Structures are given as C-alpha cells and as structure tokens.
Amino acid sequence: MLLLISPKQTESALALCLLCAAGYVLAARNAPGQPKRAMKVNAFELVGNSIASGQQVFLGTEDKVYIIDKTENNPTQINGHPAWAAEWSASSKQTRPMEVITNTFCAGGSVLGNGTWLNVGGNQAVTYGGDPAASQFGGAPYNDLDGGQSIRMLNPCDSGDCNWFLVAPMTTRRWYPTLATLQDGSIIIVGGCTFGDYVNNAGQSNPTYEFFPSRGPPILSPIIQNTLPVNLYPLIWVLPSGKLFIQSGWKTVLLDMDKNIETPLQDMPDAVRVYPASAGNTMLPLTPDNNYTASIMFCGGSNISTERWTQQWDIPHWPASSSCVQITPDQSPNYVELDPLPEGRTMGNLILLPDGRVLCLNGAKTGTAGYGNTSFTIGQSYADQPHFTPLMYDPKAPANKRWSLDGFSSSIIPRMYHSAATLLPDGSVFVAGSNPNSDVNTTAPYPTEYRIERFYPSYYNQRRPEPQGLPNQLSYGGSYFNVSLTLADLFGNVDSIQTAKVIVMRTGFSTHTMNMGMRSVQLQSSFTGNIDGSAVLHVNQLPPNAGIMPPGPALLFVVVNGVPSIGIQVMCGSGKIEKQSMLPVQSLPTSGINSQQTGQQQVSGTSFLTHSAKNWLVFVMKYVGAVSAILFL
Numbered sequence: 001m002l003l004l005i006s007p008k009q010t011e012s013a014l015a016l017c018l019l020c021a022a023g024y025v026l027a028a029r030n031a032p033g034q035p036k037r038a039m040k041v042n043a044f045e046l047v048g049n050s051i052a053s054g055q056q057v058f059l060g061t062e063d064k065v066y067i068i069d070k071t072e073n074n075p076t077q078i079n080g081h082p083a084w085a086a087e088w089s090a091s092s093k094q095t096r097p098m099e100v101i102t103n104t105f106c107a108g109g110s111v112l113g114n115g116t117w118l119n120v121g122g123n124q125a126v127t128y129g130g131d132p133a134a135s136q137f138g139g140a141p142y143n144d145l146d147g148g149q150s151i152r153m154l155n156p157c158d159s160g161d162c163n164w165f166l167v168a169p170m171t172t173r174r175w176y177p178t179l180a181t182l183q184d185g186s187i188i189i190v191g192g193c194t195f196g197d198y199v200n201n202a203g204q205s206n207p208t209y210e211f212f213p214s215r216g217p218p219i220l221s222p223i224i225q226n227t228l229p230v231n232l233y234p235l236i237w238v239l240p241s242g243k244l245f246i247q248s249g250w251k252t253v254l255l256d257m258d259k260n261i262e263t264p265l266q267d268m269p270d271a272v273r274v275y276p277a278s279a280g281n282t283m284l285p286l287t288p289d290n291n292y293t294a295s296i297m298f299c300g301g302s303n304i305s306t307e308r309w310t311q312q313w314d315i316p317h318w319p320a321s322s323s324c325v326q327i328t329p330d331q332s333p334n335y336v337e338l339d340p341l342p343e344g345r346t347m348g349n350l351i352l353l354p355d356g357r358v359l360c361l362n363g364a365k366t367g368t369a370g371y372g373n374t375s376f377t378i379g380q381s382y383a384d385q386p387h388f389t390p391l392m393y394d395p396k397a398p399a400n401k402r403w404s405l406d407g408f409s410s411s412i413i414p415r416m417y418h419s420a421a422t423l424l425p426d427g428s429v430f431v432a433g434s435n436p437n438s439d440v441n442t443t444a445p446y447p448t449e450y451r452i453e454r455f456y457p458s459y460y461n462q463r464r465p466e467p468q469g470l471p472n473q474l475s476y477g478g479s480y481f482n483v484s485l486t487l488a489d490l491f492g493n494v495d496s497i498q499t500a501k502v503i504v505m506r507t508g509f510s511t512h513t514m515n516m517g518m519r520s521v522q523l524q525s526s527f528t529g530n531i532d533g534s535a536v537l538h539v540n541q542l543p544p545n546a547g548i549m550p551p552g553p554a555l556l557f558v559v560v561n562g563v564p565s566i567g568i569q570v571m572c573g574s575g576k577i578e579k580q581s582m583l584p585v586q587s588l589p590t591s592g593i594n595s596q597q598t599g600q601q602q603v604s605g606t607s608f609l610t611h612s613a614k615n616w617l618v619f620v621m622k623y624v625g626a627v628s629a630i631l632f633l
C-alpha cells in the first residue's frame, strides 16, 4: 500500500524512525574485549582435530566453524559409520562429529538471507576408495546416500545440538556447483557435472543454473556450456550493478539473471583460474573511496592449454602460474595485470582480512587440484611442491609493492587439494584439510590431514578497539548509528579516530580455493573527537543496494590504526528471503575533533545539530515519496 503523506505525517514518520533508531541503541552490543592470549604473529598454531578432513569449511556463529568432507573412512564414527562432517569451537578447540546423510563430495555452499546455510550437490554413494557403493540407499561400509541432487540445510548454533537436514532435492545432479547469495537472500546454484572426474566432459556436464528457493527448471548457461572441459566450480560474484559475474575456462561474462542474457567480457589472460587450475580469487573490498565499485582479483592457477587437460602427461610437475589480474566488470570489460605472485601457486586461497589486506596461503608450486590413479601422480595428487609460507597483498600499496613476504613463519603442513581456510571473528584465519586421495590415506605422500591451524596476522596482539553501541542488524540505507570509542581504543590519541573504519565482512563458504560469497564492505562513517580524548563514530547502514552486500549474516569490525576489534555477527537486511527495502541514506554529521589544547571546540556539538537538522530537511524533501512508501508499505 503506497500512501502519500503530508509534512505533518512526515514528522511523525520521522519520530517513528527515531524510535526505531532508539530500538537499535537498546539492542546495541559492545565488541568483545581482547583475544584471550597473545600469540606469535605471522605464524600458525595447531588448534585441534577436524574429525572430518576440511574439504569445505565455513564460519557459522561467532564461535563455530563447520567442516564438511566427502564420504570416506574417517576414524571418528557417528551413528555407526565414519563421520564426514563436524563442528569446531574456536573457544574450546573441541570438535563435534555431525551427520550429513548424503555424500557431500565437492559440494557448494552459501548462506540464505535468513541465516540458514545451504550445502548443495555432491557425489553418488561410495564405498572404500571412493568407488560406487553397492547401494545408493545406504548400507555398509559408509551408510551414505547419493548426494548428487542433495540440498542440505543447517541453522548454525552454539548449543551443540544443531544438525544438517535434507530438504527437497534439485531436479538435476550437480557435482562441483558454485553458489552465490542474491539480492533477495535467495541463492543461485551454477554448473557442475553428474558423476565427476578430474575435468568435465560433454557427456556429463550440467551447463545450467537454478535457484533456491526454486524459480523453476534449470536454465542453460552458454558460458558453462562453451568452456569444457574446465567449467567445474565456475567463479561467480554478485555485482553492485545487479549482474552476476561468471568466469569459466578462459571466458568471462556478465549474466543478467532476470533476462537470462550473458554479455561477454575479455577472455582471461595468462592462465586458467577455475578448478582444477584453482587460482586464488576474491572480490576486493568495496569502500566509499572506490564508490563501492567491485574489482575481482585472480592470482596463480595454471596455463595448461585446453586440449592438454584431457591428455595423460606429467601434470603434477607443470609449474603453476604466477600471474595476478584484476577486472572491474561494472566499469570495464578488460582485465588488467597486477603485481605477479613472487612464485607460481595453484590452490592458493585468498582470504580478505578486516584491515583491507588479502592473505594468500595454502597450495603448491606445481601441478593442479584433483587426484587420480595414474603413473605420474604423486601418490594420487595432481600437485607437488607445497607452499608452506603465506604472503600478504595490500591493494592500497603502490604497484610493484603490493605483495609482502617478509616475516611470515611457515606452516609444517602441506595444504594441497581439498584444503580450505576462513577468517575468524578475532581476525585470525582458520586453516584445515588437504586430502588428494580417493579415501583416507595416512601414508600417502600427501596424506589425509586432520590438523587444524590458525594463522595470526600482524595485528593480532595489539590492543583491540572495544567499540560500544554496535547494532545487531544493518538495514540498506536508513538512520545512522553512533559507536563510542575510548581514548584507549584510539591508542591514546584522539586523532586516531581519523583512521577508523567500520567493516562488514562475509567470510564465505571455503572449498576448492574459493570462498563463495566472501566480501568486505566498508560503511560510510564520520566522527566526533571529544575533549576527553574519546570519540564517537557516526556510521551509516549498508549502502542501499543489496548487490553491494547481499542479505544474511556477516561480521562487523571497527578498525582503528589498522587494528580490528573482535568481530560480532550482525544480520544484513531483514533476516528474511524477500526483496529488501532500500531506505534513503542519511547525511552524516561533519567530522571534527574538539581541541584539547585550546579548550575550544573546533567543531561544536551545536553546529553538528544544526548540520544534521539541515540534512534531515534535505532528506525529507528529497525522499518523502520513498520514505512514505517504505514506512507504510
């Protein structure tokens, strides 16, 4: 229902809005204080046993990481068969085996706008060695069911009693599908194959996409259809323009999901980036400085030519690519070269950190993802020469100086095919998995790996800001909120408030060198520095465009002098799968620091009020239609 309202009604609408802002204040949280212990920074620590090898991992609550493996002979049992899923607690380092029923082998995942996680697709039921089981309906030894069409759901919890459950399956089989959460909190599921292999082939390709909740039968995707044999786990991102970016084989397109039209962009230079070349990839942070324009970065992979993917040759010793490229698809169809990796890398995960840098870890110097039984594989691994040492990329550093190598301690664990990594709320990075074997093998050159590591970035031991007044939910546009920081949060200098950034991050679903859905969005903010050295950040809600940050759970950080607070989980959007309301953006108070030296206020509170009253007026005049539509719908 759309009502046009009089200025008087507008006033009461604004009063309502202030009430809802007050509601936010009442529901506000303070950031948790400090990490419990100081750690050796730029280094790894062993933090437990994953029970199921970490092929797929994601952060589900502020404390719990969910681990998903393929069906295999893991030593920990659940309900009388090996467990191939688990839940790890960051606070206790304990792991709980979980039942997932169907074979989750090379599935995809993402989170719905209402906070429920999906895990989609997989392989048929198997027996020892990954061979097809005698029955697709359960039974010894693994008692797994066919997972090819499965849609599994989980509502993550801290109570230790949430479990995966199956919902109505897809109409087609998808092994190696990629998922992305869309602007309304639903999910698109792209590509895959029916029965798996090192690379895909026309006999079993599923070159289509579909949605969850379902919007009808699968729809043909020409780019997936035309990029055999390297079109599994296509690399996809929802863009601020509302289009879906798809990269598969050497090709790139923008998909208009409403009209089902693909517009080609430039072919990928230098190397194949999708599985099994498996380049690191990420959307770079979306910030007010870059006008929330998305750039996507790819690093490493393999330049194996199209015909050679299906030939038998010494793939494990083929040097991985060192090329890094970036594309800004809403602005330009062309890739641009970035500083290359100092050494070639396949399967090097790129993990966004809250301070705006990108951590690169895991992977190998030669070969590709995948495994097989051939004369040339290393055990069964298609890759060799693990990279044990991480690197850091700073997108803000000048060209030729973006990668830093110095000061990083090495891991002791090869993280080869079927390893994964995700950011944790305290800004450390969880690393698990590695299993280039058809079943559990503890004696292979690259054995099945259960050790979990945590990597501690350089900021880890610094005193963390403890911002007060953080919201539990962020709307798209709408009233700004105030976050307080003490003098200690500002490192003893009120001027540090000028460096403060409020960052909303999705950590994503990590598997096969992708973190599906991972992204970082900096909220607009301004500040008031107080005479006592404390300060207030005035923080806008999410930009009013769900293509910038699709709805669903995310972490919220306040970063001061490059040091992030401990992230809290917030809900982006309404918490429902629905078209999200886009509210007008409020102008923020002008930034200013009240001077201590002179005892005079450089920018007075009164002038702020006047300024903000003016903003309200502009806001009312400009957006009265929109406001009435939103408030009275």
Ligand SMILES: *[C@@H]1O[C@H](CO)[C@@H](O)[C@H](O)[C@H]1NC(C)=O
Residues within 6 Å of the ligand: 112, 114, 115, 116, 155, 213, 577
């Ligand atoms: C989220 O939506 C899905 C699809 O409608 C539904 O199955 C699921 O139960 C919902 N989750 C919550 C927490 O409401």
Ligand SMILES: *[C@@H]1O[C@H](CO)[C@@H](O)[C@H](O)[C@H]1NC(C)=O
Residues within 6 Å of the ligand: 128, 129, 130, 131, 372, 373, 438
């Ligand atoms: C690969 O080797 C494993 C272990 O030896 C065996 O169980 C499996 O059948 C083989 N797979 C294929 C596809 O040959």
Ligand SMILES: *[C@@H]1O[C@H](CO)[C@@H](O)[C@H](O)[C@H]1NC(C)=O
Residues within 6 Å of the ligand: 289, 290, 291, 293
């Ligand atoms: C962002 O937009 C402003 C105003 O239109 C423009 O001046 C600026 O160059 C843009 N910045 C980027 C990084 O595109």
Ligand SMILES: *[C@@H]1O[C@H](CO)[C@@H](O)[C@H](O)[C@H]1NC(C)=O
Residues within 6 Å of the ligand: 303, 304, 305
């Ligand atoms: C692959 O990359 C290497 C190293 O950059 C280069 O020497 C070689 O020519 C490339 N091969 C192909 C087939 O492009």
Ligand SMILES: *[C@@H]1O[C@H](CO)[C@@H](O)[C@H](O)[C@H]1NC(C)=O
Residues within 6 Å of the ligand: 378, 379, 380, 440, 441, 442, 443, 444, 445
């Ligand atoms: C483990 O891998 C090694 C090396 O490939 C192989 O010789 C051995 O048979 C494998 N063990 C099992 C149990 O498959």
Ligand SMILES: *[C@@H]1O[C@H](CO)[C@@H](O)[C@H](O)[C@H]1NC(C)=O
Residues within 6 Å of the ligand: 021, 480, 481, 482, 528, 536, 538, 589, 608, 609, 612
């Ligand atoms: C935020 O702070 C500003 C300036 O101190 C004040 O005018 C405003 O009322 C505050 N807003 C909220 C929602 O607390």
Ligand SMILES: [Cu+2]
Residues within 6 Å of the ligand: 105, 106, 418, 512
């Ligand atoms: Cu896989």
